[in-house]
Structure formats: C-alpha cells, structure tokens
Amino acid sequence: MSNLQMIQAAAARLDGHARRTPLLSSPFLDEIAGRRVLVKPECLQHTGSFKFRGGWSAVSALDEATRKRGVIAFSSGNHAQGVALAARRHGAPAVIVMPSDAPRVKIDNTRALGAEVVLYDRGSEDRDAIGDRLAAERGLTLIKPFDEPQVIAGQGTAGLEIAQQATKAGIDTADVLICCGGGGLTSGIALALEGHAPGLRARPVEPENFDDVARSLRSGRIERNTRTSGSLCDAIITPEPGRITFPIMARLCGPGLVVTEDQAMHAVALAFARLKIVVEPGGAVALAAALFHPEQIEGDAVIAVASGGNIDAEVFRDALARFPA
Amino acid sequence: MSNLQMIQAAAARLDGHARRTPLLSSPFLDEIAGRRVLVKPECLQHTGSFKFRGGWSAVSALDEATRKRGVIAFSSGNHAQGVALAARRHGAPAVIVMPSDAPRVKIDNTRALGAEVVLYDRGSEDRDAIGDRLAAERGLTLIKPFDEPQVIAGQGTAGLEIAQQATKAGIDTADVLICCGGGGLTSGIALALEGHAPGLRARPVEPENFDDVARSLRSGRIERNTRTSGSLCDAIITPEPGRITFPIMARLCGPGLVVTEDQAMHAVALAFARLKIVVEPGGAVALAAALFHPEQIEGDAVIAVASGGNIDAEVFRDALARFPA
Numbered sequence: 216m217s218n219l220q221m222i223q224a225a226a227a228r229l230d231g232h233a234r235r236t237p238l239l240s241s242p243f244l245d246e247i248a249g250r251r252v253l254v255k256p257e258c259l260q261h262t263g264s265f266k267f268r269g270g271w272s273a274v275s276a277l278d279e280a281t282r283k284r285g286v287i288a289f290s291s292g293n294h295a296q297g298v299a300l301a302a303r304r305h306g307a308p309a310v311i312v313m314p315s316d317a318p319r320v321k322i323d324n325t326r327a328l329g330a331e332v333v334l335y336d337r338g339s340e341d342r343d344a345i346g347d348r349l350a351a352e353r354g355l356t357l358i359k360p361f362d363e364p365q366v367i368a369g370q371g372t373a374g375l376e377i378a379q380q381a382t383k384a385g386i387d388t389a390d391v392l393i394c395c396g397g398g399g400l401t402s403g404i405a406l407a408l409e410g411h412a413p414g415l416r417a418r419p420v421e422p423e424n425f426d427d428v429a430r431s432l433r434s435g436r437i438e439r440n441t442r443t444s445g446s447l448c449d450a451i452i453t454p455e456p457g458r459i460t461f462p463i464m465a466r467l468c469g470p471g472l473v474v475t476e477d478q479a480m481h482a483v484a485l486a487f488a489r490l491k492i493v494v495e496p497g498g499a500v501a502l503a504a505a506l507f508h509p510e511q512i513e514g515d516a517v518i519a520v521a522s523g524g525n526i527d528a529e530v531f532r533d534a535l536a537r538f539p540a
Numbered sequence: 541m542s543n544l545q546m547i548q549a550a551a552a553r554l555d556g557h558a559r560r561t562p563l564l565s566s567p568f569l570d571e572i573a574g575r576r577v578l579v580k581p582e583c584l585q586h587t588g589s590f591k592f593r594g595g596w597s598a599v600s601a602l603d604e605a606t607r608k609r610g611v612i613a614f615s616s617g618n619h620a621q622g623v624a625l626a627a628r629r630h631g632a633p634a635v636i637v638m639p640s641d642a643p644r645v646k647i648d649n650t651r652a653l654g655a656e657v658v659l660y661d662r663g664s665e666d667r668d669a670i671g672d673r674l675a676a677e678r679g680l681t682l683i684k685p686f687d688e689p690q691v692i693a694g695q696g697t698a699g700l701e702i703a704q705q706a707t708k709a710g711i712d713t714a715d716v717l718i719c720c721g722g723g724g725l726t727s728g729i730a731l732a733l734e735g736h737a738p739g740l741r742a743r744p745v746e747p748e749n750f751d752d753v754a755r756s757l758r759s760g761r762i763e764r765n766t767r768t769s770g771s772l773c774d775a776i777i778t779p780e781p782g783r784i785t786f787p788i789m790a791r792l793c794g795p796g797l798v799v800t801e802d803q804a805m806h807a808v809a810l811a812f813a814r815l816k817i818v819v820e821p822g823g824a825v826a827l828a829a830a831l832f833h834p835e836q837i838e839g840d841a842v843i844a845v846a847s848g849g850n851i852d853a854e855v856f857r858d859a860l861a862r863f864p865a
Contacts, residue, residue, distance in 0.1 A: 237561070
C-alpha cells in the first residue's frame with residue numbers, strides 16, 4: 216500500500232515546495248557520541264516540522280474537485296500546521312479540529328496559516344463525531360496524521376534526501392535514528408532507505424513510558440501506551456503504532472531506542488549550542504539516543520532526524536538553564 | 541585586488557568543505573515585514589558563522605610549506621573559530637589572539653577546535669605587538685578578519701549561493717541586507733551579486749552607535765566609531781571599515797541601515813520562534829532591519845543574512861523572555 220514508487224511520486228510533487236533540509240554536524244557532538252553524528256534538521260522545514268511533507272503530499276494527491284471542497288485534520292500541533300499551510304498553498308479550505316485546551320499560540324498559529332479552527336471540549340465532546348459531521352456536511356477529506364499512505368509517502372521524502380546526503384558524506388552503513396510517534400516518518404524513511412541506501416537502517420526512538428513502538432517491535436504485535444499525556448515530548452506521543460505503519464517498521468527497522476525526558480532536554484540544549492537549531496523535546500529524542508546511548512548503536516557514523524522545533528519559549532529557556540554547554 | 545574570479549576560485553576550494561546554507565522563510569515574518577523575507581542562515585555554517593568560509597579560503601590558498609608553519613588570527617570570536625577549524629582540517633597549527641573579556645563560549649570553543657589561544661588585556665596590552673612577536677618567532681601567517689583578499693573571496697561565496705537561490709525563488713530584484721563589521725562579508729557578497737545577480741543590491745546593517753560603515757558610505761570616506769566595546773552585537777563591532785572593503789562597498793552597496801540593540805534582540809526571538817534557528821544579536825541586525833525598517837527597503841522581497849549564532853545561553857534566554865512570540 217505504501218511503497219518506494221509512492222515516495223518518489225511524492226518527492227516530485229514536493230519539489231520546489233518543501234524545503235530540502237541539509238545534514239548538520241559538529242565536532243563537539245562527534246566527541247560526545249564517540250562517532251560521527253549527522254543531524255537532519257526537519258525543524259527547519261516549513262511550519263517547523265516534517266509534518267509539512269506529509270501534509271503537502273496528501274493535499275497534492277487529491278483530484279482537483281476533491282481538493283476544492285477542502286480537507287480536515289485532527290491535531291493540536293505539528294500536523295495541524297503542516298496541513299494548514301499545505302492546504303492554503305493549494306488554495307484548498309482546511310478545517311483543523313483542536314482541543315479547546317490546546318496552547319493559545321498553537322491555535323493562533325494554525326488560524327494564521329489560514330485554517331478554520333474548530334475547538335472541542337476534550338471532556339464532553341466526541342472529536343470524531345464532530346469531524347465526521349463537518350466532513351459529511353462540506354465534503355471534506357480527512358487527512359490522518361500517520362496511518363495514511365500519502366502521508367507516509369510524503370514523510371518518506373526525507374529518507375530519499377538522507378540516502379543521497381549520506382552517500383555524498385561518504386557513509387554507506389549507519390543507523391538512522393528517527394523520532395517516532397505513530398510511525399509515519401519512521402516507516403516512510405525506512406521504505407526510502409530500503410530502496411536507495413540498503414546499508415542504512417531505520418530505528419525508531421521514543422521517550423520512556425511512551426515506548427509503544429519499541430515494545431511492539433520486540434513482541435511482534437501492536438502494543439499500547441498506558442497513557443498518552445504528561446510528556447514534554449508531546450509531539451510524538453500516540454496511543455499505539457499505526458495499522459499501516461507497524462508492518463512496515465516490523466519488516467524494515469532495527470530495534471527501537473528509548474531515552475529519558477532529561478536526555479531529550481539535554482539534546483535540545485546541545486542542538487542550541489552546537490548546531491544552532493531549535494528543536495522541541497519530542498524532536499530531540501533521536502539526537503539524544505545518538506549522544507547518550509552510543510553502546511546501542513552500530514557503526515562509525517550515526518544519522519539522527521531532528522523532527523520538529525515547535526517548542527514553547529519557557530521550555531526552551533528551561534532546557535538551556537538546566538544543561539549549560 | 542578582490543574580484544569575482546577570486547570568489548569563484550574560493551568556491552571551488554570550499555566545495556565539499558563549507559556548508560551550502562539554505563534560504564529560510566516564514567509567512568509570519570513576511571507579515572511583519574510587509575514583504576517576502578528570505579533568510580540566509582550562516583549560523584548553520586561550520587563553527588556557527590560565515591567566518592568559516594573566509595578562514596577556509598585563506599588557509600587553503602597558502603602554499604604547502606607556508607601552511608605547515610601555521611596561521612595566526614586576532615579575533616574575539618567567530619573569526620577565531622572559523623580559522624581554527626579551517627586550519628585543523630588542513631593539518632596546520634593555529635594561534636588565536638583573543639581579548640580576555642571575549643564571551644566565554646567563544647574562547648572555549650576556539651580551544652576545543654584545536655587552536656592555541658593567547659589572551660590579552662584590551663586596556664593594557666598591544667594586540668598587534670603580541671601577534672607580530674608570535675608570527676616572527678614561529679613563521680606564522682597572519683589571517684586578517686576582513687581586510688584580506690582571500691578572506692573577502694571566501695565570504696563572497698555566500699553571495700554566489702544567494703544569487704542562485706534567489707533566482708530559483710523567482711527573485712531578481714531585491715535588497716540583500718548583510719550584518720556588517722569590517723565589511724568582509726558585505727564586500728564579498730556585493731562583488732558576487734555584481735557578477736551573478738545585478739538586480740540584487742547589497743546593503744550593510746549595523747547596530748546604533750557603531751554605524752561606521754553607514755556613515756562612511758554617506759560621507760564617501762572612512763569614518764570611525766567612537767568606541768568599540770559595550771555592545772551585545774560584539775560579533776560585528778570594528779573601529780572602522782577596511783581599506784580594501786570600503787572602496788568595494790562604496791562602489792556597489794546601497795545605503796547602510798541601522799537598528800537598535802532591542803530590535804536585534806527582538807529579531808533573535810523571532811528567528812527562534814519562526815525559523816527555528818539560533819542567531820546571535822550581531823548576526824540578527826540584518827533580519828531586524830528587514831522586519832522593523834521596511835520603509836527603508838525597496839521591492840517585494842528582501843533577503844537578510846543571519847551571519848552567526850554563537851550566543852551565550854543567558855543572552856538567548858533573555859531575548860526570549862523580553863520578546864515573547
């Protein structure tokens with residue numbers, strides 16, 4: 216259902232619209248990790264996360280009449296912004312259903328990107344029912360955050376770039392660490408690497424207590440998290456891996472890695488000091504694994520995806536205060 | 541003495557060594573500025589500033605025997621790190637003479653990049669005498685921070701990239717705003733644009749009270765600053781424009797722009813929130829001019845170089861606290 220050809224087709228649709236992010240590095244990070252560390256800064260992608268790739272891929276894959284009716288997404292964060300901007304640039308209406316207790320700045324940003332934001336009360340209202348009603352009334356197309364082939368294909372375009380950039384950097388064998396929520400980015404990159412850089416191995420990274428993917432890969436079946444809130448790594452917290460993404464990850468990925476919140480915050484501070492990029496805690500778990508779990512990684516080099524940078528200023532200031540360079 | 545051919549030759553020597561930085565943008569910044577804003581994030585360059593380009597260009601231009609004896613540079617920061625890493629990667633010894641009151645992070649980084657750091661007291665010691673003595677004793681080659689043709693040529697490679705990237709973005713007429721100290725980056729970019737994108741006009745940007753270049757461009761002769769310390773924009777504070785750089789700027793640049801320190805700090809906070817990059821105050825003056833002095837800029841688009849990101853965590857935290865998104 217998701218395959219290399221779809222990723223290549225998505226890359227053609229994204230060309231000139233999504234940003235081709237570079238690979239960054241620092242001798243200071245290499246020294247901490249004990250090997251070469253290359254970072255793919257998807258925080259520099261439009262809307263501050265890789266989600267723009269999947270949003271663009273999904274919106275651009277719709278036929279003209281369907282697109283004109285508009286799209287709808289459920290998200291309190293990065294997927295919302297990615298879909299909102301992708302829709303606006305296609306001239307398509309976008310409705311984003313967000314919990315009314317989402318941070319004001321995220322609601323405002325999503326509105327400012329041209330989307331109609333529909334708020335619901337987490338306690339008393341049924342998000343899916345609201346979405347279904349709106350979709351039926353207006354003929355909107357639902358864009359799921361990860362378990363959707365065209366979204367996976369869009370995220371996979373980051374993997375095509377990694378394959379090319381690693382080759383140019385002289386790396387043909389390495390672990391590629393990927394911040395993992397539902398697995399859209401991880402499975403997309405894994406498919407791209409399988410086709411274009413078979414010596415590179417995709418590995419999901421999660422925060423402790425929310426390691427559903429690592430456990431699922433070990434057991435061979437979908438495992439759930441016991442809770443889905445209360446983490447600084449909110450961007451990558453999902454109940455369980457997707458029905459489409461999990462089989463791809465089970466077939467292609469190496470073992471999952473798990474880091475603490477403190478390690479993620481430390482990686483946020485090191486990315487500030489050494490790479491000059493802004494990464495959110497959930498977007499920093501892969502770099503944290505590269506730096507603080509070197510014994511679980513193979514090879515002379517490691518590639519870590521910094522998947523997003525939409526962090527509140529207070530949290531960022533706290534990371535810098537707690538982990539001075 | 542400095543010309544387009546030298547810049548093209550430097551670009552060939554830098555290929556595969558310096559980073560080709562992207563052009564970043566955000567609809568939120570466009571809205572503040574009232575026009576399209578494109579940012580060239582040289583904070584993402586190796587060592588966190590454009591200075592690596594000039595350092596690499598100068599070190600790589602030396603003959604083998606001269607290079608092996610080593611290089612020496614005077615710098616309070618970014619030039620020091622650029623030269624140190626460029627020298628190390630060429631296997632050349634580097635001595636960096638730094639004021640003892642330079643930001644701690646810059647001194648530590650320069651040492652960690654393999655250079656020998658010699659500290660001097662700005663008030664009581666003669667920097668040039670210290671450098672001359674060391675150079676004579678060890679046969680070191682001095683790499684000046686800006687008034688040196690191969691350094692200007694290296695910085696100009698950023699201008700070649702801007703010319704190509706602007707064309708790809710559909711921009712053929714725009715002001716290119718450049719954070720300006722002694723004028724190495726500004727004059728190098730101006731020469732590159734003259735040759736490759738004549739519709740793009742280089743314009744220096746400085747902090748208030750340190751606007752020697754803006755005043756020199758107005759009067760047509762080299763004007764000095766009354767002081768050279770006490771600014772958060774330390775990276776771009778010099779006594780006066782260079783003897784080589786000024787004639788180039790006088791021939792090619794549009795009028796200089798001047799911003800306040802508060803505007804620079806505000807731009808630091810906006811670059812964090814909207815571009816997910818870490819910029820130091822001196823590296824943010826061009827973006828500040830783009831955002832807060834739109835009436836002094838011509839055209840539907842503006843390009844701003846974010847020249848460096850080597851900022852102490854305390855200053856960065858202060859910027860985020862003072863200017864919440």
